Each structure stands twice: as C-alpha cells, then as structure tokens.
Amino acid sequence: MSDTLDQIVIAGAGMAGLHAAEALRARGFEGRLTLVGEEPHRPYSRPPLSKEVLTGAGMDPASGDPGWLVGHRALRLREDEVIDALDLDLRLGTRAVGLDPVAREVGLIGPDGATSVPYDGLIVATGARARRPGTDLAGVHVLRTLDDAEAVRAAFDTAGHLVVVGAGFVGAEVAASARAVGMEVTLVEAETTPLTRVVDPAIGSVLTEMHRESGVDVRLGVGVTGYEGSDRVERVRLSDGSTVEASLVVVGIGVHLNTEWLRDSGVELLPDGAVRCDAYSATSVPNVYAVGDLADWPHPRYGGRIRLEHWTNASEQGEAAAHNLLAGEGRTAFTPVPYFWSDQYKRKIQLLGQGAPADRVAFVHGSPEDRKFVAFLGRGGMLTGVLGLRSTPRTMRYRHLLERPTTWDEALTAAGAGPTT
Ligand SMILES: Cc1cc2nc3c(=O)[nH]c(=O)nc-3n(C[C@H](O)[C@H](O)[C@H](O)COP(=O)(O)OP(=O)(O)OC[C@H]3O[C@@H](n4cnc5c(N)ncnc54)[C@H](O)[C@@H]3O)c2cc1C
Structure with a gap:
C-alpha cells in the first residue's frame, strides 16, 4: 500500500461509494475515511424502487407503511452495525460542491454550512439524477431516489390512469409495477421499441x-409535446397530435450525471458530463478515481470506451478503484463482463455484455413466442452480448464466453447451435 495515503474521501454514498469504502478497509486502509452523501439516508439499493416499493411487495404488512422499506432488507445495502464497523467519517445530508486538486480539498455544504475536507486520495461516486420534464404541474414525477419512489407509491x-413517459428500464418497470397493482397504464416511447439503449430491436x-x-x-415512435392541466396534470399531449388522459405521470427519460461540482477542477469531463477515466478508473487528476454511473473508461472488448448505468458495475468498479488507489505500481485494468437485469411482469430479463448495437441476433435456447429464451447478440463477427428472458442458469452459463474475445461461430458452437456459414 502507498504510505502517503492517510485520508481518503469518497464523494457519493450510493452503491459505488459504499463498495469502495468496504474495499478500502478490506485491503487494510486504516486512515481517515470520509464518505459524503447528499441524501439523508444511509446507502440503499435503487433497483427495488421501481419494483417492490411500487408494488408494495416489501411493505410492512402490519401498518401498510411504505416508509418501513427504508429499514427493510429489500432496500438496505448493509445493516447499521456493518456500516459502523467500517469506522467511517460519515457525512450524510452533505453535498460535495468543489474540488481543489492543489490544496487537495473537497468543498462541502452540509448541515453545518460550507466546509471542506482534505484528501490524499479521492473516489468520485456521485452517480446521476433523473432528467426532469419541463413542467411544474403536480402529479408529474421522476424516479431516482427513495423519496421519489415513496411519492410515486x-x-x-x-x-x-398512469402515463409513463420513456420505455427505458425505469419506465418499463414502473409500467409493469403499476399493472401489478391494477392501474390503467399508457407507455409512451419516442423510439420504435423499448430499452433501445441496451437491447437490439x-x-x-x-x-x-x-x-x-x-x-x-x-405508444411507440411518439414524443411528448406537453403536459396539460389546471394545477395538476390531466392529460399528456403527444407528437402525433393525440392526447392521453392522465391522473399521474412518471417520466423516465434518462439522467444527468452529477459531475457539475468537478468543473474547473482539472478532472476531465466528456460532453455528456461523464468523467473520463483511464483503464484503471483513474481520472486526469492524480489520486482521483471515478466509479459507477458517471465513469467512462476504455474497455478492450467493446471497441472503445464504455459507461454503464448498472447496479453490478457500480459495486465492481467501486472495489476495483479502491484496489488501484491503494496499489501504487500494481494496478489492475478494469475489464468486467457488464451485467444488467430487469424484472417486468414477473419475468427476469438479464443481459451479459452489450446488447446494442448488434448486427446479429440468434435465439439459441427457447423462443420469443414462449417468452422464454437465451439470445446471442453479435457485431463484426464477434459475440458481444447474451440476453436471457426467464432463463437465469442458461444465461449465466455463457458468461465465460464474454470474458475473452469469442467469435460468433465459436459462440454458436458452444451453445450447440453450430456455426453459420
Ligand atoms: C429506479 C431504479 C431502478 C434500477 N433498477 C436496476 C436494475 O434492476 N438492475 C440494474 O442493473 N440497475 C438498476 N438500476 C441502476 C443502478 O441502481 C445504478 O446503476 C446504481 O445505483 C449506480 O450507483 P452509483 O453509486 O454509481 O450512483 P447512485 O446510485 O446515483 O449514487 C450516487 C449517490 O451520490 C449522491 N450524490 C450526488 N451528488 C452528490 C454530491 N455532489 N455530493 C455528495 N453526494 C452526492 C446521490 O445522492 C446518491 O446517493 C436502477 C436505478 C434506478 C434509479
């Protein structure tokens, strides 16, 4: 371990930040470890927010109180004792507002006003926030935080009548959860299929x-041109000229990355606001690493740079960056097999690798008609992704094919489907 690291700051107390903190302690870092989180809650898991929290599957059966989920295992990433044992300088309700790489200080605003905390090493894990629609009408919601989810619930x-705008994984899951509790749902998507950013059409x-x-x-291939109502939303106007009645709207149109606080710090940001990292998750400023939803880094198997908004990546990259920050010369390039899942209508969708863009799709087990299959996705003669619907063991069995370059024909042979000519 480097002997110059006495104090490490992690900005962002989400999935990536918590895993970085745990990995630093597990690797023997005994100095001051400050974990700064803007939300008032201890680290919690976001995936249940669009699933169990909305369907009430994890609600307190006695009181019916959805707030009970804050203390429920479905959301809580760790028990209080486990977090306490990390011996953190835990600053909740506190926002990182600036970085001075010369003085090696992170500026903060918290319950005690403006302050700063010094660092020898910094891990940036401030994630993303939901993009908001251009309306102040009551009844129009986004879904990123626990507080958002409790408001939607x-x-x-x-x-x-619920109108969901955007059929990415958050919007698609909100639609499925709303149907599970018997609501009428209209799902509006500007693209021609759902989940276009992650899966092939x-x-x-x-x-x-x-x-x-x-x-x-x-409703596919239509955008929203306006939200209408007197004080709360009553209808949504679409780009094809039609309107949809709405007593509630949930908008899932992507995210803004929480990196504005790094502007003018010397940390290089890309046009979309992502932090530009090297293969080790290091930024352009010495001893400053970036992890989770906001990190963009070169991956040797995906033909360029990637950035993932996936739960598993946040944990794996948090751990990898902690290792590299402490490792000095012995750093390891971060080359994961991306993994993402989504639960919709009691069916699990799992994606290993990348699902889009693809120039080949082969259903190697099951079929779309059965709503149960494993599909291979390929590009340029190589296997790039494996997608399963209701097929967990069979899907995960092919993970090893994505740990190294595998040609399309090798992949088909491994699945017993035989090469194409
Ligand atoms: C509703 C929902 C459902 C999801 N479902 C799935 C799923 O089924 N499968 C899957 O793979 N992924 C899913 N995801 C994605 C997954 O949750 C994210 O990829 C993951 O949370 C990213 O972790 P992170 O730590 O990088 O960022 P975040 O979870 O965004 O955590 C960052 C934290 O930093 C805090 N912060 C922000 N700015 C500052 C600041 N300036 N100072 C201090 N703190 C700050 C934020 O408040 C936040 O708590 C879902 C996401 C959402 C929103």
Missing part, C-alpha cells in the same frame, strides 16, 4: 408484446 393509491419487439399482453397501451 403514495400517488398510486389515488391515481386511476429484435429483443425490444418481444418486450413491446409483453407490455401489450399485460394490458398496457403502448
């Missing part, structure tokens, strides 16, 4: 059918 109780069209079979009114 409460609104489910009184709303009749051949898969996306199967997902469209899943929504429709479950009773969702899916």
Whole structure:
C-alpha cells in the first residue's frame, strides 16, 4: 500500500461509494475515511424502487407503511452495525460542491454550512439524477431516489390512469409495477421499441408484446409535446397530435450525471458530463478515481470506451478503484463482463455484455413466442452480448464466453447451435 495515503474521501454514498469504502478497509486502509452523501439516508439499493416499493411487495404488512422499506432488507445495502464497523467519517445530508486538486480539498455544504475536507486520495461516486420534464404541474414525477419512489407509491393509491413517459428500464418497470397493482397504464416511447439503449430491436419487439399482453397501451415512435392541466396534470399531449388522459405521470427519460461540482477542477469531463477515466478508473487528476454511473473508461472488448448505468458495475468498479488507489505500481485494468437485469411482469430479463448495437441476433435456447429464451447478440463477427428472458442458469452459463474475445461461430458452437456459414 502507498504510505502517503492517510485520508481518503469518497464523494457519493450510493452503491459505488459504499463498495469502495468496504474495499478500502478490506485491503487494510486504516486512515481517515470520509464518505459524503447528499441524501439523508444511509446507502440503499435503487433497483427495488421501481419494483417492490411500487408494488408494495416489501411493505410492512402490519401498518401498510411504505416508509418501513427504508429499514427493510429489500432496500438496505448493509445493516447499521456493518456500516459502523467500517469506522467511517460519515457525512450524510452533505453535498460535495468543489474540488481543489492543489490544496487537495473537497468543498462541502452540509448541515453545518460550507466546509471542506482534505484528501490524499479521492473516489468520485456521485452517480446521476433523473432528467426532469419541463413542467411544474403536480402529479408529474421522476424516479431516482427513495423519496421519489415513496411519492410515486403514495400517488398510486389515488391515481386511476398512469402515463409513463420513456420505455427505458425505469419506465418499463414502473409500467409493469403499476399493472401489478391494477392501474390503467399508457407507455409512451419516442423510439420504435423499448430499452433501445441496451437491447437490439429484435429483443425490444418481444418486450413491446409483453407490455401489450399485460394490458398496457403502448405508444411507440411518439414524443411528448406537453403536459396539460389546471394545477395538476390531466392529460399528456403527444407528437402525433393525440392526447392521453392522465391522473399521474412518471417520466423516465434518462439522467444527468452529477459531475457539475468537478468543473474547473482539472478532472476531465466528456460532453455528456461523464468523467473520463483511464483503464484503471483513474481520472486526469492524480489520486482521483471515478466509479459507477458517471465513469467512462476504455474497455478492450467493446471497441472503445464504455459507461454503464448498472447496479453490478457500480459495486465492481467501486472495489476495483479502491484496489488501484491503494496499489501504487500494481494496478489492475478494469475489464468486467457488464451485467444488467430487469424484472417486468414477473419475468427476469438479464443481459451479459452489450446488447446494442448488434448486427446479429440468434435465439439459441427457447423462443420469443414462449417468452422464454437465451439470445446471442453479435457485431463484426464477434459475440458481444447474451440476453436471457426467464432463463437465469442458461444465461449465466455463457458468461465465460464474454470474458475473452469469442467469435460468433465459436459462440454458436458452444451453445450447440453450430456455426453459420
Ligand atoms: C429506479 C431504479 C431502478 C434500477 N433498477 C436496476 C436494475 O434492476 N438492475 C440494474 O442493473 N440497475 C438498476 N438500476 C441502476 C443502478 O441502481 C445504478 O446503476 C446504481 O445505483 C449506480 O450507483 P452509483 O453509486 O454509481 O450512483 P447512485 O446510485 O446515483 O449514487 C450516487 C449517490 O451520490 C449522491 N450524490 C450526488 N451528488 C452528490 C454530491 N455532489 N455530493 C455528495 N453526494 C452526492 C446521490 O445522492 C446518491 O446517493 C436502477 C436505478 C434506478 C434509479
């Protein structure tokens, strides 16, 4: 371990920040470890926010209180004793507002006003926030935080017709959860299939059918041109000239990365606000690393740079960066097999590697008609992704094919499907 690291600051107390903190302690870092989090909550898991929190599956059966989920295992990333044992200087309700790489200080604003904390090593893990629609009407929500999810859950109780804007994984899961509790749902997506950023349209069209079979009114290829109502939303106006009645709207149109506080710090940011990292998750400023949703780094198997908004990546990259910060000369390049899952209509979708863009799709087990399959996705003659629907063991069995370069024909042979000519 480097002997110059006495104090390490982690900005962002989400999945990536918590894993970085745990990995630093596990690797023997005994100095002051400050974990700064803007939200008032201890680190919690976001995936249940669009699933169990909305369906009430994890609600206190006695009181029916969705706030109980804060203390529930479905959300809590660690028990209090486990976090306490990390001996953190834990600053919740505190925002990182600036970085001075010369003085080696992070500027903070918290309950005690403006202050700063010195660092020898810094891990940036401030993640992302939901992009908001251009309206102040009541009844229009986004979903990124626990507080957002509790507000949407409460609104489910009184709303009749939900309009979900955006069929990315958050929007698609909100639609599925709303159907599970019996709401009428319209799902509006500007692209021609759901989840276009993560899966090929051949898969996306199967997902469209899943929504429709479950009773969702899916409107594809149309954008939203306005939200209308007197003080709260009553209807949504679409780009094809139609309107949809709405007593509640949830907007899932992507994120802004929480990196504005790094402007003018010398940490290089890309045009989308992502932090430009090297293969070790290091930024352009010495001893400053970046991890999780906001980190963009070169990956040797995906033909360039990647950035992942995936739960598993946040934990793996947090750990990898902690290792590299302490390792001095012995750093390790971060070359994970990306992994993402989504739960919709009691079906699990899992993606290993990358699902888009793809120039080849082969269903190697099962079929789209059965709503149960494993599909290989390829590009340029290589296997780039494996996607499973209701097929967990079979999907995970092919992970090793993505740990190294595998040609399309080698992959088909491994699946017993035989090479194509
Ligand atoms: C509703 C929802 C459902 C999801 N479901 C899935 C799923 O099923 N599968 C999957 O793979 N992924 C899923 N994800 C994605 C996954 O949760 C994220 O990829 C993961 O949370 C990223 O972790 P992170 O630590 O990088 O960022 P975040 O989770 O965003 O954590 C960053 C933390 O930093 C804090 N912060 C922000 N700015 C500052 C600042 N200036 N100073 C201090 N603190 C700050 C934020 O408040 C936040 O708590 C889901 C995400 C959402 C929102």
